[in-house]
Amino acid sequence: MGPWLQLLLLLGLLLAAAPASSKPPAAGAQAWELASPELREPARFALEMYNRGRAAGTRAALGAVRGRVRRAGRGSLYSLKATLVEPPCNDPTVCQLPVSKKTLLCSFEVLDELGKHMLLRRDCGPVDTKTTDDKNETFSSFLPLLNKDPLPQDFSVKMASIFKDFVTTYNRTYDSQEASWRMSVFANNMVRAQKIQALDRGTAQYGVTKFSDLTEEEFRTIYLNPLLKDAPGRNMRLAQPVTDVPPPQWDWRNKGAVTDVKDQGMCGSCWAFSVTGNVEGQWFLKRGTLLSLSEQELLDCDKTDKACLGGLPSNAYSAIRTLGGLETEDDYSYRGHLQTCSFSAEKAKVYINDSVELSKNEQKLAAWLAKKGPISVAINAFGMQFYRHGISHPLRPLCSPWLIDHAVLLVGYGNRSATPFWAIKNSWGTNWGEEGYYYLHRGSGACGVNIMASSAVIN
Incomplete structure (x- = not known):
């Protein structure tokens, strides 16, 4: 079984463990919202951070945005998926050949506390524009993001089972793409926890x-x-x-x-x-x-x-x-x-x-x-x-x-x-x-x- 096919099967297990709820999310809960007006401000902030230091004429433009928010009062953590369109490169001093415009798929995490924004994560990779439509989105369009942060080589069904238990225990709900990212974070954190354990001199x-x-x-x-x-x-x-x-x-x-x-x-x-x-x-x-x-x-x-x-x-x-x-x-x-x-x-x-x-x-x-x-x-x-x-x-x-x-x-x-x-x-x-x-x-x-x-x- 290929590694990506195995990952897809693992994601299926996780999604089955966390069915979507029709109830409004409580404080701290998670829910996906498609193209919500609430996402515009954090998305624009993420775009501003992406374009920081770029000269005029080379800055990317924001395309489609989707995301979810984890909320506690007025403190919010936004997880965004956005397409960015970079302008064509026609400057002969920079480009050997004219290059057509490029579409990127980016994953951003933006923290909003008391009206102050902070970019916690940014991963961008090229994407085929044919697969970015919300209605026809496929898992393959997100492979560039995962390839930039690969799962550990020893990631296994056992780790997926542990993550599935975590999802159930702490009542997490994720979209499929969010699940893949969080599973990667979870696996890396287990490695970190093992290192902390090995170096601890107490009984913890x-x-x-x-x-x-x-x-x-x-x-x-x-x-x-x-x-x-x-x-x-x-x-x-x-x-x-x-x-x-x-x-x-x-x-x-x-x-x-x-x-x-x-x-x-x-x-x-x-x-x-x-x-x-x-x-x-x-x-x-x-x-x-x-x-x-x-x-x-x-x-x-x-x-x-x-x-x-x-x-x-x-x-x-x-x-x-x-x-x-x-x-x-x-x-x-x-x-x-x-x-x-x-x-x-x-x-x-x-x-x-x-x-x-x-x-x-x-x-x-x-x-x-x-x-x-x-x-x-x-x-x-x-x-x-x-x-x-x-x-x-x-x-x-x-x-x-x-x-x-x-x-x-x-x-x-x-x-x-x-x-x-x-x-x-x-x-x-x-x-x-x-x-x-x-x-x-x-x-x-x-x-x-x-x-x-x-x-x-x-x-």
């Missing part, structure tokens, strides 16, 4: 997660926080250290100080979840009541940070003080995109008096956590795209403490089979990691966990 297991069909660039752009690595120096006062010897283990989840795991969705709002988690714990310790607090208030009303495009915990603490407190999740619910600020001081249930930066010494961090409560920290998220369970301990060069890009919450620490760990509450839902939690090696400064530790102060 890496493999299939709900992010396994995303490229590294897509994952980083949509879910992580690029502002953290460029954070300024100390802008909060240093906390007084806790001098007590920390107990051998501690877990605030067992003591009622931690709310349920939340889900930030397709929005780089981890900074808000990290801070509300810390404030929830501080309020519980001071007032004896655990309240789930509003991240959406911070997205909408913190004018220093950038909502889904990232932010800093230090700015969020300042915003809470300036606003006069935080509303609860029930009163100001999460939408996962920027809205007009609708904070009401009358509805604020929690306030803070100050914020402090904590020691970079992990022994002192453990002592502070055990006595004072959960801690907001920022880490390098290397490997987390494929993390399933266990204690992660990446090699330091792979998980540099100076490239932190994700804010989370330390809720405890301990040892598993003599391996010391931090218990970390993440904000990617309970269907990631160990029921939403991440376990990271403790005592080695792994992934910069000790670089940006902070807490609110409630008197």
Whole structure:
């Protein structure tokens, strides 16, 4: 059986596993839309990026466009298939012979967050114009795209079966061409996960997660926080250290100080979840009541940070003080995109008096956590795209403490089979990691966990 015939059969399996739904897609769902007016703006942006640097008279023109959108609030990821027509080359200084106009078939991925566009992927190849009509489109017209990003040689029916299970488990629906691309991304990601697994010095297991069909660039752009690595120096006062010897283990989840795991969705709002988690714990310790607090208030009303495009915990603490407190999740619910600020001081249930930066010494961090409560920290998220369970301990060069890009919450620490760990509450839902939690090696400064530790102060 030829490789392409085998691929066609595999695609048939995948499409059968994910039938089209007649219901409108929920936030984060996927659906193909043919020639939708909504696709015009991202398609024009993709064309602009394609033509960047080209002289007048050599720029391509946009032809037919089709695509799908994966949406969460006002954040959208567009996957586009478009024909581009390049003008004929008649300049004798450039072309030895006159060349007729050329039609290309291109695959673009455009991220739109808060009205800002970003081109995540561009693959273009020549195509026979006879096969590009939507009504008569054939799989062969997309072979140039696949040839530019070939599947691994060991791609097999077993890998297709794993991908089929992924599609079913995470309720993915793809068009046939999107399925072929995502299957290629998935297979490459499995190779990446195996490499991360081989280099990890802890007990973590890496493999299939709900992010396994995303490229590294897509994952980083949509879910992580690029502002953290460029954070300024100390802008909060240093906390007084806790001098007590920390107990051998501690877990605030067992003591009622931690709310349920939340889900930030397709929005780089981890900074808000990290801070509300810390404030929830501080309020519980001071007032004896655990309240789930509003991240959406911070997205909408913190004018220093950038909502889904990232932010800093230090700015969020300042915003809470300036606003006069935080509303609860029930009163100001999460939408996962920027809205007009609708904070009401009358509805604020929690306030803070100050914020402090904590020691970079992990022994002192453990002592502070055990006595004072959960801690907001920022880490390098290397490997987390494929993390399933266990204690992660990446090699330091792979998980540099100076490239932190994700804010989370330390809720405890301990040892598993003599391996010391931090218990970390993440904000990617309970269907990631160990029921939403991440376990990271403790005592080695792994992934910069000790670089940006902070807490609110409630008197």
